[in-house]
Amino acid sequence: MSELVLATEGGDEMTLNMGPQHPSTHGVIRFIIKTDGEIIREAEPDVGYLHRAIEHIAEKCSYEGFMPYTDRVDYVAAMTANHVWAEAVERLGALPVPPRAHYLRVVSDELSRIASHCIALGAMAMDVGAITPFPYCLREREYVNDLMEELCGARLTYNYHRVGGVGWDLTDIWRDKVLRFCDHFDGVIEEFNRLITYNPIFIKRLARLAAVSTAEAIDFGLVGANLRATGFAYDLRADRPYALYDKILPRISWQTPVGKGEVGEVGDAWDRFWVRVEEWRWSVKIIREALAQIQETPHEFWTPPKKLKPKGEATARVEAARGDMHCYVVGDGGTNAYRARFRTGSFNAIAMVREKSAGLMVADLVALIASLDIVAPEIDR
Amino acid sequence: MARLGIALVCLALAPNVSAQASDAFVRDVRPTTLERGDTLVVECPGLVPVGTASVLIKGRFDGAPTLDGLVLTGRAAGGERVLVDVDQPLQARVGHPLRITDAAVEVEQYVGGTRTTWRSRPGEALTLTLFPRTFRNLTTALGDQVASSPGLLGHIPLPFVAAALMLLVALVIHLLIAPITGIVVVWERKVSGRMQSRFGPNRVGPRGWGQWLADALKLITKEDLIPSDADVALFRISPYLVWVGVFATVVTLPLSQGAIVADMNVGLLYVISVTSLTVVGILIGGWSSNSKWSLLGGMRSAAQIVSYELPAALALLQIAVLAGTLSPQEIVHAQGGLPHQWFIFANPFAFACFFIYFIAALAEGNRAPFDLPEAESELVAGYTTEYSGFRFSIFSLAEWTNMYVLGTIAAMTFLGGWNVPFVAAERLAGSPLLQGLSLLVMVAKVVTLVFVIIWIRWTLPRFRVDQMMTLCWKYLVPFAFAAFVGTAAWVWLLHALPALDLIMRWAMFAVGGVGVFLFFVGRVVHNFRATKLLHMDGKHFVMPFVERYIDKRLP
Incomplete structure (x- = not known):
């Protein structure tokens, strides 16, 4: 007992070890927190518990053989990691991709984004103490998983994209089901907003919490929704279009959702939440438009590369659920990559925790981690 | 719940007496002594008492000696009733209306300087109900019962009887509350399940209502861990x-x-x-x-x-x-x-x-x-x-x-x-x-x-x-x-x-009760209309959540 009270370094401070097994660290992350009662003086993230040397594995597998591993880069939204690897290798080998494959990539990416935001928003609501939004989100995620299962046979680690296209074409039945899901999901967003987004207690908890300015966000390399929440409209889909987003976005009069500080400051935790809710809406619109345009494309969905031994280097960037995902790949003329490198959003986002946690309360730290949408495997790879 | 226990004990102790208990309005099982601090309710039609009042009771209670002007202090009990504190022993049975023959009751009170008196008319039916301090009275009653029983029982000292009774009551409370709590737990899990579009517990017992027993059993059989240095x-x-x-x-x-x-x-x-x-x-x-x-x-x-x-x-x-x-x-x-x-x-x-x-x-x-x-x-x-x-x-x-x-x-x-x-x-x-x-x-x-x-x-x-x-x-x-x-x-x-009391009560009921209820219903209807969720059932959708894994015949 005496140790508990007396063995605190620096007089008033108590050192708390949060994680690696803690309900709210969203995977295996550890935070070393120095607190004064409930108020945090300092929170130091300790990452690396989930490091699986994925980039090194890329050097040991063939280009096509590495595709299933990319699912594990970010297992909450595996499709975008598939996409970025496929695109990087295609650029490296200057391979052609049929337009239908691009549309399928767009549809599967956006479905994956919806599923990922379901986890992000549901888990955030649960970390703030509201449990019911989480099962609601999981229910919707299950529908997406069902759709994915029918498309590519997997519910979590899809392995759907291929170098030069995608693995399977869609069926008309599947297309109808996705459209039906989109109609359903519009209502879900409204219900979700009523249930939690505009809940007064929820707003009270998150408004003005850990507001990040645009300059800070750029300094720390924040990407995706965390960057857009600061009021800075930067979305790869609109600003550096890949796949066929440049054909889709103008048709749905795209406007990048940015944080407006509706209930507090611009860039606070509530803005980060709200931007993700808005991304749900846009994802649904993109899916509808892509499924309309895909009808006019020829049926070819995959151009398998012959003799894939590229030389040189290439970079691909994809707007993943957790923001700008880079893949840099170097080929030396062999069947394997000489070097591969992934740059993911969570690794930069977790740096914000140390920056913003001083002065917050223990309960706020949990909300802050959740609002940055940190996924442990994406930090470490 | 204590009464249940008492009744059981009574039955065991004096089966011949309990047979008469159903005839409670006329005859008492055993007259109980009312003591200071117990309460009588006097109904006085035509008078709405406010605040305190003094009550004069004359008459003869069943089986009791004549009362010569028993003056008691009472207070308003809502409606045309006065609550009266008993300040001297009366013979009556707890919780039952008392019949008074040749009764005359006077209720007197001062409101705003004026004196209001209410008198019962001769021959008018009067109801005086005793409100029990159940526990004390029942303990005393049982103590009396035991003390006056013939044979060995009569020699048990009263404190022991009272202690035994308390133990019994504690047991009854726990036996009653533990299942109530268990049911509340299962109910909470079922309600939360419904709210979150999933089933709650549905395996143990009829429709899962025995889940609390399984939970309790599991917890009891677990090791009682005490952390080091605790x-x-x-x-x-x-x-x-x-x-x-x-x-x-x-x-x-x-x-x-x-x-x-x-x-x-x-x-x-x-x-x-x-x-x-x-x-x-x-x-x-x-x-x-x-x-x-x-x-x-x-x-x-x-x-x-x-x-x-x-x-x-x-x-x-x-x-x-x-x-x-x-x-x-x-x-x-x-x-x-x-x-x-x-x-x-x-x-x-x-x-x-x-x-x-x-x-x-x-x-x-x-x-x-x-x-x-x-x-x-x-x-x-x-x-x-x-x-x-x-x-x-x-x-x-x-x-x-x-x-x-x-x-x-x-x-x-x-x-x-x-x-x-x-x-x-x-x-x-x-x-x-x-x-x-x-x-x-x-x-x-x-x-x-x-x-x-x-x-x-x-x-x-x-x-x-x-x-x-x-x-x-x-x-x-x-x-x-x-x-x-x-x-x-x-x-x-x-x-x-x-007179303001009744007006305010009705107004509050109209605004606070009916108004809030209507607002709530309106809100619910509005929300249902605003959100058109499609029913993602098996007919329209691939593999609906949950149903794939759970046999539909089960609840």
Whole structure:
């Protein structure tokens, strides 16, 4: 007992070890927190518990053989990691991709984004103490998983994209089901907003919490929704279009959702939440438009590369659920990559925790981690 | 529930006597001595008493000597009734109307300087109902019974009989409350399941209602872990303190007109003070666990419960002002069966106080949105982090029993308690059917409130520590104080204008009751219309969630 009270370094401070097994660290992350009662003086993230040397594995597998591993880069939204690897290798080998494959990539990416935001928003609501939004989100995620299962046979680690296209074409039945899901999901967003987004207690908890300015966000390399929440409209889909987003976005009069500080400051935790809710809406619109345009494309969905031994280097960037995902790949003329490198959003986002946690309360730290949408495997790879 | 136990004991002790018990209106099983502090209700048609009144009773009670002008002090009991404190022994049977032959009752009172007198006419039927201090009276009654029995039983000293009776009552309470708590737990899980589009427990027992037994059995068979470097003695004693704090309140909570263990004249005060024992247990548990999460949970709990006791007690104080008593049974008796007779609609301040009490009681019971002491997303499991097995089960038992206690207190003080609509409280005593009905009414009110508590828990996010404190000290406490002054002023005003009471009650019922209900229904309808969710069933959709895994024939 005496140790508990007396063995605190620096007089008033108590050192708390949060994680690696803690309900709210969203995977295996550890935070070393120095607190004064409930108020945090300092929170130091300790990452690396989930490091699986994925980039090194890329050097040991063939280009096509590495595709299933990319699912594990970010297992909450595996499709975008598939996409970025496929695109990087295609650029490296200057391979052609049929337009239908691009549309399928767009549809599967956006479905994956919806599923990922379901986890992000549901888990955030649960970390703030509201449990019911989480099962609601999981229910919707299950529908997406069902759709994915029918498309590519997997519910979590899809392995759907291929170098030069995608693995399977869609069926008309599947297309109808996705459209039906989109109609359903519009209502879900409204219900979700009523249930939690505009809940007064929820707003009270998150408004003005850990507001990040645009300059800070750029300094720390924040990407995706965390960057857009600061009021800075930067979305790869609109600003550096890949796949066929440049054909889709103008048709749905795209406007990048940015944080407006509706209930507090611009860039606070509530803005980060709200931007993700808005991304749900846009994802649904993109899916509808892509499924309309895909009808006019020829049926070819995959151009398998012959003799894939590229030389040189290439970079691909994809707007993943957790923001700008880079893949840099170097080929030396062999069947394997000489070097591969992934740059993911969570690794930069977790740096914000140390920056913003001083002065917050223990309960706020949990909300802050959740609002940055940190996924442990994406930090470490 | 105590009465049940007593009746069983009576049956065992004197089977020849209990046969006559059904004829209670005319003959008594055994006359019981009423003592100082017991209460009589005098019905005086045509007089609406306000405040205190003096009551003069002349006449002859059944089987008792003639009374020559028994002067008693009474006070208004709502409607045309006076509650009279007995200040000398009377022969009568507890809980049953007393027949008085050649009775004459005079009720006298001074209102605003004028004297009002009400006299019963000769030959008019008079009802005087005795309101029991059940526990004491029954203990005494049984003690008398035993002491006067022939043979060996008669030689048992009274204290031993009383002690045995208390033990029996404690047993009955636990046997009754533990299943109630278990059912509340299963019910909460089922309701939360429905709210979250999933099934709740549905495997153990009929439709899953036996789940609490399985849970309890599992917890009991688990190892009782004590962390290293924990303060063992404190660690062990903590669950019992929490347990006592919650279970001791049950003693004075009425389930129906007859089912109460001890109708103390300081009942409300007792409930408020005994509840605070839980905070000691939680604090000790958090401290002794040798875990920082437990410690944080214990600290939060101490701050929270101590703070929220204040608005809760202040809100209940209005009831003491309105009813003029702290005794649970008399508080219920001062209300009526119909909504406009409830204290919640007595005046706007009481209406506000109901919500203040409800919020404060949620916080006192560590229920969401005030579940900070055990916030699982922040503190792992708060003060229960290091507990396992039976000790943990006691913590959760206490937590869910507390929901029932909260519901009972709120129903008893604000929502009319066990009063049955259109039936006078005095008539409940004689008829087992009406007793059952009053039990049902009470249970319905408690169940509704418990449902609301569950509903709130599975809807709202959690407050932060500072916000929780702000809500208490900046809003609830000042509002409760203001409401207290308001209620006092209102009661004072009623002394001058008694007719205002009924007008205000109906107005409050129309605005507060019907208005709020209609607003709620309108909101629900609006939400249903605003959100058009498609039904994603198996016909339209690939593989619907859940149904794939669970046999549809099962509930």
